[in-house]
Amino acid sequence: MKTTLLFSAVLACTLLATQVLATTDAAASWYAELNAAQQISHQDAGGRARADTILRTALIAAKDGLVTEPAPAGASLKAAAAQAAYSVLTVLYPQSLPVLDVRLAESLATVAADEPTLTAGRKWGEHVAQVVLAEHGDAVFLNPASFAPKTQPPAEPRRLPDAKAEDGAIPPGRYRFTTLAGAPDTAGHVDGIGAGARFGNLGSIAVDAVGTVYVAEEDLGTIRKITANGEVSTLAGTAGQLGNQDGAGPAARFNRPIGVAVDGAGNVFVADYQNHAVRKIDPAGNVTTIARGSSAANQVGGASAVPGLDHPLHVAVDAAGNVFVSAGRIIKITPDGTAAALTFRIPNHTDASGTRDYSAAGVWQLVTDHVGNLYVILSDAWDYSDVVKLTPTGDTYEGTPLLPPAPLRWATGLGLDDDGNVYVLCNTNRICVFTPGGETQVRYATGYSNWDSVVDITVGRFGKLYVVPSDDSGSALGTIETGLFDPAATGPVILEQPSDRSSYRSGSVNFIVQAVGGAALTYQWYFNSKPINGATYSSLPLDNVQDHDAGFYSVVVTDSGGSVTSSAATLVVQERSQQAPPPPPPPPPSLQPGSGSGSFDLGFSLAVLSLLAAAALRRRPARGTRNDFTIAGLAARAMEKQT
Numbered sequence: 200m201k202t203t204l205l206f207s208a209v210l211a212c213t214l215l216a217t218q219v220l221a222t223t224d225a226a227a228s229w230y231a232e233l234n235a236a237q238q239i240s241h242q243d244a245g246g247r248a249r250a251d252t253i254l255r256t257a258l259i260a261a262k263d264g265l266v267t268e269p270a271p272a273g274a275s276l277k278a279a280a281a282q283a284a285y286s287v288l289t290v291l292y293p294q295s296l297p298v299l300d301v302r303l304a305e306s307l308a309t310v311a312a313d314e315p316t317l318t319a320g321r322k323w324g325e326h327v328a329q330v331v332l333a334e335h336g337d338a339v340f341l342n343p344a345s346f347a348p349k350t351q352p353p354a355e356p357r358r359l360p361d362a363k364a365e366d367g368a369i370p371p372g373r374y375r376f377t378t379l380a381g382a383p384d385t386a387g388h389v390d391g392i393g394a395g396a397r398f399g400n401l402g403s404i405a406v407d408a409v410g411t412v413y414v415a416e417e418d419l420g421t422i423r424k425i426t427a428n429g430e431v432s433t434l435a436g437t438a439g440q441l442g443n444q445d446g447a448g449p450a451a452r453f454n455r456p457i458g459v460a461v462d463g464a465g466n467v468f469v470a471d472y473q474n475h476a477v478r479k480i481d482p483a484g485n486v487t488t489i490a491r492g493s494s495a496a497n498q499v500g501g502a503s504a505v506p507g508l509d510h511p512l513h514v515a516v517d518a519a520g521n522v523f524v525s526a527g528r529i530i531k532i533t534p535d536g537t538a539a540a541l542t543f544r545i546p547n548h549t550d551a552s553g554t555r556d557y558s559a560a561g562v563w564q565l566v567t568d569h570v571g572n573l574y575v576i577l578s579d580a581w582d583y584s585d586v587v588k589l590t591p592t593g594d595t596y597e598g599t600p601l602l603p604p605a606p607l608r609w610a611t612g613l614g615l616d617d618d619g620n621v622y623v624l625c626n627t628n629r630i631c632v633f634t635p636g637g638e639t640q641v642r643y644a645t646g647y648s649n650w651d652s653v654v655d656i657t658v659g660r661f662g663k664l665y666v667v668p669s670d671d672s673g674s675a676l677g678t679i680e681t682g683l684f685d686p687a688a689t690g691p692v693i694l695e696q697p698s699d700r701s702s703y704r705s706g707s708v709n710f711i712v713q714a715v716g717g718a719a720l721t722y723q724w725y726f727n728s729k730p731i732n733g734a735t736y737s738s739l740p741l742d743n744v745q746d747h748d749a750g751f752y753s754v755v756v757t758d759s760g761g762s763v764t765s766s767a768a769t770l771v772v773q774e775r776s777q778q779a780p781p782p783p784p785p786p787p788p789s790l791q792p793g794s795g796s797g798s799f800d801l802g803f804s805l806a807v808l809s810l811l812a813a814a815a816l817r818r819r820p821a822r823g824t825r826n827d828f829t830i831a832g833l834a835a836r837a838m839e840k841q842t
Contacts, residue, residue, distance in 0.1 A: 250291055252408040252463040256660065257283045257331040259409045259427075261324050275320030281306035282324030283331075290332060371689050371760075372642060374630075374664055374682035379412065380429045381678035388419055388438035389431075396431035398423065399438070401667045401675040402457040403513060403564075405467070406659040412679060413467050414667065415456040422456060422469060422480060425679060434467065435480045443474045451486035453478065458513035458525070458564075468522055470511035477511060477524055477532065489522070490530070490538045505530060505538040517567040525562040529575065543589050545577075545598030550605075555583055557598070564655075566615045574601070574621055576610045584609045586623050586633075603631035604641065614658035622664070624656050630664070642684060643692040643715075689760025691716030697752060697768035702744040704772060710739040712765055716758035724754045746772050 261283040264270045270279065285303040289296055310317060380396045387397030402415035410427035413434065421436035435451045442452030456478075458470030465482040468489075475492030492511075493504040511526045520534040529541040545557040560577035563584070567573050571591050578584035585608065589596035602608060603625050612624030621633040630642040654667040654675050664682040669675050695713035702708045714720060714737070724734035727750045731739070741748060751767040 253287060253291070253331060254284065256408045257287050257327055260327045260331055265327065265330060270323055271319060273316060273319055274323045275310055275312040275316045277310045278307060278312065278317050278320030279324035279327065281310070282321040283327040284324075286325055286328035287332060290328075372684060372686040373688040373690065373692065374642065374684050375688065376666075376680045376682040379665075379679045379681050380425050380431050383676050383678055386677055388416070388421070388433075390433055391431055393429040396425075396429075398675070398677045398679075401654060401677070401679075403459050403470075403655045404657050404665055404667050404679070405459045405461045406657050406665050407461045407465065408463070408660065410659055410663075411461075412665055413459050413461055414679065415459050415469065417455050417457060417472075420453040420456065422453070422459065422467060435484050435486050441473075443471075443476070445478075445486050445488055447486070448484035451478075451480075451484075458511065460514045460516045460522075462516045462520065463518065466516075468514045468516055470514045470524060470526075472510055472512065475509050475511065477508070477514060477522060489536065490524070490532050492526075505532075507540050508538070512562075513564045515565045515567045515573070517571055518569045519571070521567075523565055523567060523573060525565050525575070527561050529562050529565065529573070541589075541596060542594060543596035543598055545587055545589075545600070548585075548600050548602075550602070553582065555585060555600070557585075557587065560585075563610075564613045566613045566621075568615055568619060574613055574615065576613060578610075584611065586610050586613065586621070588621075601633050603639065607631060607641065612653060612656040614656050614664070616658045616662050617660060618662075620658075620662070622656060622658050624653055630656070643694075689716075689758075691720055691756045691758050691760070691763050693756060693763055693765055696766045697739075697754065699769045699771075701771040701773060702741075703774065704745060706744050707740065707742045708744060708770060709741070710752050710754075710768055712737055712754050712756065714756045714763075716756065716760065719758060721757045722754055723757075724752060727751055728753075741770070744770070744772055748772060 258280065261270070261279040262276055270276060281303060285299055285306075289299055292299075307317070307321075310320075312320070378394065380393055381398050382394050382396075385397060386399055388399055389395065389397035391397075398414075399416045399419040399421075402417045404412060404414045406412050412425040414423050414425070416423055416436075416438070419436075419438040420441040421438050422434045423431055424434040425431050433449070435448055436453050436456075437449045440452060441454045443454060444450065444452035446452075453469065453471050454473035455471070456469045457472045460468045462468070467480040469478040469480065471478050476488050477490040479487050479489050490505050490508055492508040493506045507528055508524065508526050508530050511524045511530075513525045515523045517523070522532040523541070524530040524532065529543070530538055531541045532538040547557065548555045557577055560579050560583075563576035563578055565573055565575040573589040573596065575587055575589060576584060577587050586601045586603075587598045588601055589598050601621065601623070603610070603623060607625035607629055610623050610625060614622035614624075616622070619635040623631040623633070625631045625641075632638075632640040632642060634640075652669045654669045656667075657665045659665060662684060664684070666680050666682065667675050668678060668680055691714045693712060693714045695711070697710045697712050700708040700710065710724070712722070720737075722735050722737055724731045724739045739752065739754070749770050749772045751769055753767045754765045755762050756765070
């Protein structure tokens with residue numbers, strides 16, 4: 200088996216000194232070999248980025264072990280790294296085999312190990328190379344003719360575990376989540392490891408090939424970086440200091456960054472919402488502005504103004520280095536800095552839910568695969584929020600809707616794995632997976648006891664899910680969670696957690712949980728961690744509430760596959776006088792006596808917008824302030840201007 204040169208260079212030199220990173224000179228020599236191999240292949244920037252991704256993946260796998268299996272005891276990791284890199288590179292660049300043979304011999308000569316340890320290491324490195332190449336369709340894309348039969352990935356995409364379901368039923372298979380970093384409901388800005396880190400209001404999330412996570416901190420104006428072991432650092436910006444400034448690390452300034460994306464070389468791209476700009480952060484933390492909106496005067500950086508690039512929400516980058524930005528429309532920025540609105544055609548779609556006229560839809564989130572297809576969420580903010588695949592055909596992109604099962608057709612997040620499976624966050628708590636072969640599956644993303652919903656998702660290697668969880672109002676909880684899908688797991692899933700309640704003395708309240716699972720769900724409610732006798736239904740009504748009823752209420756939901764505990768809801772008991780409703784607001788000027796029934800002035804129009812906003816929010820999951828192209832967002836902005 201064979202792997203890439205970059206991996207070989209980095210890992211061999213990495214482990215020579217500290218087993219963590221290679222020396223600069225040695226790494227540079229390996230990079231030189233990689234560049235030479237790529238030039239012989241006449242490879243473009245996209246191909247070089249894909250090779251870099253595959254190399255980095257193999258490096259981590261050889262050093263730390265695969266997701267499914269650790270490196271064997273007694274194997275030299277230095278030898279494994281050299282062998283894995285050599286094997287990958289000889290597959291991708293077989294014309295460079297003589298040079299790579301020499302490089303492998305030089306690397307192995309530096310490994311101080313006895314023969315059995317050296318042999319075991321090389322065997323492990325060869326295994327790593329086979330696994331990594333088999334998992335990366337990009338390897339075939341780079342050089343399909345170089346694959347020997349034993350390493351040839353299957354012609355058909357890998358079939359996902361059978362997990363089809365109708366709404367209201369739940370098939371086998373669950374995501375098992377763990378907290379990568381942060382602490383629930385504990386806001387702040389602290390760099391640290393795991394639960395010792397703190398975050399402000401989080402926006403979108405991205406992950407690279409080795410599991411490094413990047414997330415935008417909207418309210419504090421920073422971009423945070425989380426390694427695979429949960430170590431959090433601030434890549435760029437200074438917490439709480441909003442502004443518009445290019446610079447190195449903490450000297451840079453952002454104003455409500457929302458969308459993030461990362462390319463194969465480790466560059467991070469940011470949709471800087473209030474600055475109407477797209478920013479680029481190199482791996483060292485240096486921030487530059489690569490595009491800015493035409494309506495934004497006094498923008499920093501040398502980027503030319505781009506008409507229509509106002510209030511960018513999300514960003515994606517493809518393997519060729521093209522950056523795509525959603526700002527109500529799609530703006531494409533090429534590596535040379537040329538930027539223009541993307542032209543795409545999507546035929547109207549008619550089904551049982553009605554007809555979608557996508558010509559008036561706003562663009563929400565977007566991702567791109569390695570062959571240049573875009574997947575975007577298009578929404579009219581009222582009747583639909585659909586995922587559409589956009590395929591490049593010359594200067595125009597042709598669109599094909601990807602529609603989840605009818606009850607779940609409200610998309611709020613997107614992800615894409617290495618096999619081309621598209622992950623759509625549907626109705627805040629279910630993941631609809633679209634395979635390249637045309638299958639659709641429904642999985643459940645919630646059930647983790649301290650969160651109700653999800654702000655954003657992304658997908659890493661082996662289908663690993665990375666999420667920014669939120670409460671039922673759409674506010675981020677301050678953690679980053681990771682989840683692997685276990686196709687054999689069973690048990691109930693809580694879709695709606697019990698909500699906090701308040702009541703005056705002698706009043707009544709009702710706690711409710713919504714869950715799905717096996718055919719026979721059972722419930723047991725608890726008060727301050729003690730079971731309530733006879734409270735065995737999905738709701739818990741309390742009448743004649745008194746002071747002693749104040750406290751915490753939770754419920755355990757059980758089926759044949761196991762049990763899950765809800766989050767705790769709080770009951771507050773108040774004096775009746777505290778329950779007096781506030782006085783109603785004065786009527787809008789257009790409805791006051793003498794204003795004339797035909798007058799439709801600004802005050803009345805704002806009232807109408809408010810009602811429409813409330814209705815829109817009831818129809819769809821809450822998303823904080825990021826849905827600025829929706830009716831709710833328009834109403835909010837209009838009201839801000841009046842105050």
